[in-house]
Amino acid sequence: MKEFQGLVAAVTGGAGGIGAATAALLTERGATTVVLDRTAPDTPHPYIRCDITDDDAVAAAMRTLADDHGRLDVLVNNAGIGAKGDVTANNREEWHRILDVNVVSMARITAAALPLLRRSDHAAVVNVSSVVALAGVRNRALYSATKGAVLSMTLAMAADHVKEGIRVNCVTPGTVDTPWIGRLLSTAPDPEAESRALRTRQPLGRLVTPEEVAHAITYLASPLSASTTGSALAVDGGMATLKV
Incomplete structure (x- = not known):
């Protein structure tokens, strides 16, 4: 399937974890996929160094993307x-820092991308x-606050831009087997017990993969999903809805 053929x-956060897996799959499906990250990816994807907490850096990244590729059809706000x-x-400083990275920066980069997205016939933000x-x-108060805000912001963004033909959706993953989880386990008093707890709190009994x-x-970004907007797609092994 090459439904992203000709799209950018x-x-x-495309250099690792969920972002890297997403960049690889979008490319496999035909997209020209540009990684925006502070760290260069280990893959041959086009790369623009970008600190999403810096207004000037985000604006410069969008200019570079426009100059190099001439368009933007899909924006995946994954960094966090x-x-x-x-x-x-x-x-308080940590609260402000995490909120900036996880919430404000999604608004920052989406706002900067809107002029390009508005020119696309297949514009999608995930x-x-x-x-x-x-x-x-x-023990996830701050993190939960940011991700709850992302969910609410997704619905508001979808409402704001639906008449412009820009679809906005989000995913709500469970515990994903990423380097951050690895670092979390390495600092636990009993890493094996902590790992077991993370696995068993998801009804499928394992971590989600990137x-x-x-x-x-x-799926949400695909032109084949043209009637899907304002949705939150769970990829959590049943954690939010199943009690087993």
Whole structure:
């Protein structure tokens, strides 16, 4: 299937994890996929170095993308960082930093991309939220706040831009087997017990793979999904909805 043939996609945080898997699948499906990240990918995808928390850097990245490729059809807002603890665990500066990376930067880069997206006949934005936007999870207060905001912002963005032909959706992954989870486990007092807990809280009994999330993102971004907007697609092993 090459439904993205002739289209240009940009993936933030595309150098690793979910972003890298998404960039690979979009390319496989025919897209020219540009990775926006502070770190260059290990793959041959076109790459633009971009700090999504910097207004000037984001504006420069969009200019470069326009100059190099002439268009943008799909924007995947994947870049984000984690945080642990209850509401007492992170100081105010950390709250502002994580909110900026996980929420404000999605608005920042989408706003900068809108002039290009408005010129596309297949414009789609896919935001990466999380199951913690829908289910209460211990010691994730700050992270949950940001991902809940992403879900709500997705619905508002979809309403704002539906008449312009720009579809906006999000995915809500469960615990994904990414380097961040690996680092989280490495600092746990009992890594094996923590790993087992992460697996068993998802009814399927295992972690979600980056490739599974990438398939969901690609479905939402696809021109074949032209009637899907304002949706949140769960890829969480049943964590938000099943009690088994």
